Amino acid sequence: xxxxxxxxxxxxxxxxEDVIKKLPKKIDGxxxxxxxxxxxxxxxxxxxIAKNSTQHVIKHLVNLGxxxxxxxxxxxxxxxxxxxxxxxxxxxxxxxEDVAELIKPILxxxxxxxxxxxxxxxxxxxxxxxxxxxVMNALTFLIFHKWVTDSQSGMRAxxxxxxxxxxxxxxxxxxxxxxxxxxxxxxxxxxxxxxxVIYTDYSKITGQSWLNGINILTKMISIxxxxxx
Amino acid sequence: xxxxxxxxxxxxxxxxxxxxxxxxxxxxxxxxxxxxxWLFTWSAIIAATILPxxxxxxADKVSKNGIGVGTFAGIAFIFLLxxxxxxxxxxxxxxKKLHDMVMKLGxxxxxxxx
Numbered sequence: 197x198x199x200x201x202x203x204x205x206x207x208x209x210x211x212x213e214d215v216i217k218k219l220p221k222k223i224d225g226x227x228x229x230x231x232x233x234x235x236x237x238x239x240x241x242x243x244x245i246a247k248n249s250t251q252h253v254i255k256h257l258v259n260l261g262x263x264x265x266x267x268x269x270x271x272x273x274x275x276x277x278x279x280x281x282x283x284x285x286x287x288x289x290x291x292x293e294d295v296a297e298l299i300k301p302i303l304x305x306x307x308x309x310x311x312x313x314x315x316x317x318x319x320x321x322x323x324x325x326x327x328x329x330x331v332m333n334a335l336t337f338l339i340f341h342k343w344v345t346d347s348q349s350g351m352r353a354x355x356x357x358x359x360x361x362x363x364x365x366x367x368x369x370x371x372x373x374x375x376x377x378x379x380x381x382x383x384x385x386x387x388x389x390x391x392x393v394i395y396t397d398y399s400k401i402t403g404q405s406w407l408n409g410i411n412i413l414t415k416m417i418s419i420x421x422x423x424x425x
Numbered sequence: 426x427x428x429x430x431x432x433x434x435x436x437x438x439x440x441x442x443x444x445x446x447x448x449x450x451x452x453x454x455x456x457x458x459x460x461x462x463w464l465f466t467w468s469a470i471i472a473a474t475i476l477p478x479x480x481x482x483x484a485d486k487v488s489k490n491g492i493g494v495g496t497f498a499g500i501a502f503i504f505l506l507x508x509x510x511x512x513x514x515x516x517x518x519x520x521k522k523l524h525d526m527v528m529k530l531g532x533x534x535x536x537x538x539x
Contacts (some may be wrong), residue, residue: 234531251538254531260524268528272535367520418517 199226199299200278202269203233204262205286209240215284216249218292225303226280232272233286236265252276262350263371267364274359281359285350294391298353301387308358308384309375311344312351312391320395332373332409339416340377344388348372351391358384365422369408370415377419435474439467 201219205212212233219231232252235243237259246253254272256265266283273281280299284290294312301307315333318326329348336347352375354362361382366374379386446463449455473480484494 232535252535254534256527256531258523258527260520260527264524264527267524268531271528271532275532275535365521367524 197226197279197303198277199223199229199280199282199295200273200276201229201231201282201284201295202266202273203231203284203286204236204265204269205233205238205242205246206236206259206262206265207238207240207242208286209238209242209245211288212242212246212286213249215286215288215292216246218288220292220295223296223299226299230276230278232269232276234265234269234272236260236262261366261368263364263366263368263374266371267366270354270359270364278359279356281354283350283352283354288396289394290351291392291394294351294389295353298351298389298391301389302353302355306385307387308355309379310353310387310389311346312349312353313344313346313388314349314391314393315345316388316390317392321393322395328409332412335413335416336373336376339420340373340380342376342380342386344376344386346388347376349391358382365419366415368411368415370412370419373412373416374419377416432474436471439471439474442467 203212203215208215216231216233220229223229230252231250232254233246233250234254235246235256237256243253243255252272254268256268269283270281280302282295282298284292284295290312298310298312301310314321315326315329329346333344333347337343348369349372358379361384362375362378364371364374364378378384443464446455446460450457450460484497487497488494
């Protein structure tokens with residue numbers, strides 16, 4: 197069983213090495229763990245630093261967005277022969293130790309997709325962020341008719357079966373909500389796993405702005421109107 | 426004061442767009458037809474801002490010929506919405522093509538390694 201951890205990164209030179217180093221080396225039920233870093237057109241040397249730390253580093257020639265980088269990561273994972281794909285944020289806000297719990301429902305055939313939810317253990321999370329997340333959850337539910345407690349979480353796991361069925365068209369952050377739509381459209385089994393979030397000064401700066409929320413909303417409507425879901 | 430500020434802003438925006446369009450024409454990023462289109466459009470906007478009386482008189486004349494200012498504004502609004510829609514769909518298509526291209530190039534490294 198091969199686990200591929202996809203990390204989309206944009207200008208994360210200060211933390212990317214640490215994030216790669218902290219990735220789990222061994223998980224029960226998994227034979228090999230392969231990190232795939234997708235540098236989304238960084239200008240701060242993220243690619244070189246990541247390349248010195250791990251084998252599979254993909255470079256986007258221009259900055260497109262987290263959705264595009266994640267989709268590229270998925271394609272790379274498929275080529276590598278992934279049985280399970282996990283996505284993590286590159287800013288170090290996710291605890292790599294949570295990966296084992298995140299993939300458990302997939303290993304036990306209880307789920308096709310799992311979402312690491314920050315909302316079931318939101319201790320330490322800024323109040324504004326909690327409010328923003330609930331707003332995005334509500335909007336995601338309204339548009340894609342599927343309720344999840346953390347629609348914007350970047351920590352997710354996908355089975356091979358799920359990856360075969362899902363298709364993504366998002367370029368930016370709207371990929372988080374599009375994934376929920378894809379789960380609903382393909383009638384995939386979903387499990388939510390509580391995760392710990394490490395809020396450092398750095399990860400707080402790199403978070404999404406409320407303006408991005410508006411952008412995500414318009415893109416979600418566009419995806420819905422395109423007739424895919 | 427507000428009217429004067431609005432006039433200044435309109436003139437500045439207009440001149441910026443015309444100079445940008447001229448710059449793009451010189452660099453062969455834009456065609457002559459496109460440059461003339463923007464030149465005419467923004468010159469008209471600047472003129473309408475500076476000389477509103479002339480345009481009001483013109484609107485009166487047009488109204489007498491059977492087309493009201495409201496109808497004209499409605500047609501202009503629909504035209505603007507159409508342009509917005511075209512730009513939006515084109516940008517989306519280009520974004521998708523760009524992503525496919527960037528992804529293919531990026532994945533070549535993985536293919537070499539595997």
